[in-house]
Amino acid sequence: MRKSLTLFFIGLNFSCLFINAKHDNSVDSLIKSFENSSVDSVRMKLAASIGQKLLDSDALTSMSYLQQAYNFMEQGAVYSSPDLPMSWFRCRLLNLISSASYRLGDVQKGLSYRLQLLDEARKSEYKEMEQIALGNLSSDHESQGNYTEALKYQSMSLQLALESGEPYTIGLALGNIGSVYGVMGQHDSALQYYSRSIPYLLKIESSKSAKFGALGWMMNNLGDIYYNAGNIDTAYYYYHLSRHHRLGKVIVYADLAKTMRKRNNIDSAFFYVNKSIKAGEENGFLDNLEYSYKLRSELQYDKGNYKNALEDYKKSIRIRDSIFNQENAKEMLRQSMQYEHRLSRVSDSISYVQKEAILTEKTEKQRIGLIAAAGCLILIVALAYSIHKGKKRSDELLLNILPQETAEELKQKGHADAKLINEATVLFTDFKGFTAFAEKLSPNDLVKDLNECFSTFDHIVERYGLEKIKTIGDSYMAAGGLPTPNESHASDTIKAAIEMRDYIETVKTKNVSENRRYFEVRLGIHTGPVVAGIVGIKKFQYDIWGDTVNIASRMESSGMSGKINVSEKTYSLTKDLFRFEARGEIEAKGKGKIRMYFVER
Numbered sequence: 001m002r003k004s005l006t007l008f009f010i011g012l013n014f015s016c017l018f019i020n021a022k023h024d025n026s027v028d029s030l031i032k033s034f035e036n037s038s039v040d041s042v043r044m045k046l047a048a049s050i051g052q053k054l055l056d057s058d059a060l061t062s063m064s065y066l067q068q069a070y071n072f073m074e075q076g077a078v079y080s081s082p083d084l085p086m087s088w089f090r091c092r093l094l095n096l097i098s099s100a101s102y103r104l105g106d107v108q109k110g111l112s113y114r115l116q117l118l119d120e121a122r123k124s125e126y127k128e129m130e131q132i133a134l135g136n137l138s139s140d141h142e143s144q145g146n147y148t149e150a151l152k153y154q155s156m157s158l159q160l161a162l163e164s165g166e167p168y169t170i171g172l173a174l175g176n177i178g179s180v181y182g183v184m185g186q187h188d189s190a191l192q193y194y195s196r197s198i199p200y201l202l203k204i205e206s207s208k209s210a211k212f213g214a215l216g217w218m219m220n221n222l223g224d225i226y227y228n229a230g231n232i233d234t235a236y237y238y239y240h241l242s243r244h245h246r247l248g249k250v251i252v253y254a255d256l257a258k259t260m261r262k263r264n265n266i267d268s269a270f271f272y273v274n275k276s277i278k279a280g281e282e283n284g285f286l287d288n289l290e291y292s293y294k295l296r297s298e299l300q301y302d303k304g305n306y307k308n309a310l311e312d313y314k315k316s317i318r319i320r321d322s323i324f325n326q327e328n329a330k331e332m333l334r335q336s337m338q339y340e341h342r343l344s345r346v347s348d349s350i351s352y353v354q355k356e357a358i359l360t361e362k363t364e365k366q367r368i369g370l371i372a373a374a375g376c377l378i379l380i381v382a383l384a385y386s387i388h389k390g391k392k393r394s395d396e397l398l399l400n401i402l403p404q405e406t407a408e409e410l411k412q413k414g415h416a417d418a419k420l421i422n423e424a425t426v427l428f429t430d431f432k433g434f435t436a437f438a439e440k441l442s443p444n445d446l447v448k449d450l451n452e453c454f455s456t457f458d459h460i461v462e463r464y465g466l467e468k469i470k471t472i473g474d475s476y477m478a479a480g481g482l483p484t485p486n487e488s489h490a491s492d493t494i495k496a497a498i499e500m501r502d503y504i505e506t507v508k509t510k511n512v513s514e515n516r517r518y519f520e521v522r523l524g525i526h527t528g529p530v531v532a533g534i535v536g537i538k539k540f541q542y543d544i545w546g547d548t549v550n551i552a553s554r555m556e557s558s559g560m561s562g563k564i565n566v567s568e569k570t571y572s573l574t575k576d577l578f579r580f581e582a583r584g585e586i587e588a589k590g591k592g593k594i595r596m597y598f599v600e601r
Helices: 027-036 038-056 059-074 085-105 107-124 129-141 147-163 167-183 187-202 208-228 232-245 246-261 266-283 288-301 304-322 327-371 377-403 404-413 434-439 443-463 489-513 548-555 566-572
Strands: 418-430 466-474 475-480 520-535 541-544 564-567 580-588 592-599
Touching: 038 059, 038 085, 038 208, 059 085, 059 520, 059 541, 085 107, 085 129, 107 129, 129 147, 129 167, 147 167, 167 187, 167 208, 187 208, 208 232, 208 246, 232 246, 246 266, 246 288, 246 566, 266 288, 288 304, 327 580, 404 548, 418 434, 418 489, 418 541, 418 548, 443 466, 443 475, 443 489, 466 541, 466 548, 475 489, 489 564, 489 566, 489 592, 520 566, 548 580, 548 592, 566 592
Parallel strands: 520 564
Antiparallel strands: 418 475, 418 520, 466 475, 520 541, 564 592, 580 592
């Protein structure tokens, strides 16, 4: 679990907002102003401010607004301020987008923006922003196990901090170096840097929240040192002190749960780990939840709840694989090395370009002579056909991963804006007992069976005008009413769900008659607002975010095999079109009690 505090720079060293402080800065007011404005520069600043304010509480929505601000900036919108230039705004925005990317688990996108920030900060000679970028890059490499790179970037950050003479930044940089040594298991070196950090953090007078947050983080790291040394009581003392850390709701509660388990106080351990997971789910701190789910899996196992233990363990593995894998680690090293060598290659690149220009000029003269020859018509026709064929193929591939409307926007503008869909209906499916099922099949047979089911689901979704969003393991996600809103999205989604359910029942009946294993499916549906847009740099993916998605997922997990479980909102839109069975209020994880209904027909 990462313990570096480089993300804590957000909102402290560049604390002024993107908009005039005299304005009403509540999120609802900013969103209303954003929707009502038609001036790109104003919308850019408002989107950035909204993204900044939502970063801690709703990373998904924050990213959608930050991405819109970035798109406005790339299209030429200008940030005007008597005190701060456009380059400052660009640095600030890159920092926020990179932070949101990491909280959503998009490591490579986050790294790309980190390196852009470092480049922009150095060009503009913003030392403080350069230090932020270096510290965050160190934290990124630490999370991927690239400890040599992490220490290198953190040492560069410390050097800039010492040059600035600012106690807070010096204390942070020293503490972060200690964090890397702590993760490496070199606890003596970690303790040395933590001890050096504390006097600087105690000097902070300008911001109590900054001091308490940083000191809280430091207490948490000291708790780790004592926990690893086997001194559980002292570890608990420091963990308890660290609760002031602003991201500590996830980290600290998990650490308190860990110490309670060590004391064999399983009930208290459950209490704290559930608070950790709740805080992480509500705020989008994906990278920290891997540890919390793994810990709760172990606690479930301790109590004999083996099914729940397996589910929590699967969640921890999904998060781990989405954040830490060899490809991410290699990509980080590749991009970092590419950036570091970029400046040293500039002069060689200029020389190369000059040589290429001379060669191109000679080649161009030869090409003109060739085109003037008798065979030029055949060449042109063949080239045109090749281009047409390649364009058609690329269009087909694009439409295979993006909705047509979004694909057209991407081709025309080079990007696609994130959109707020006021009302869409989201569908989740999941196969019961999939893990046990998978253990009995060969990989080829398992993939074959899944492919048959999901291919049928794809045809059903297309038939009812829904948009397939993605598959996650044995789960399938689709939505109605987007990217183009319509009035029938709720009923269309239920019709698709009924056909999916009936298909799985048909396959089950066939497999039972042949004495073969079979899938059983749960389906969940909820209707509400979502943010829709494209995520990713190398591999585009159309995705949706918002609490509506979370509730739809809870509808699925709170349902039963062979049943379609819908929320009260979906029920209210379709109660005259289908038969329902009222289930009353059901407890949904992280959402409290929600009124639910089973679709009969």
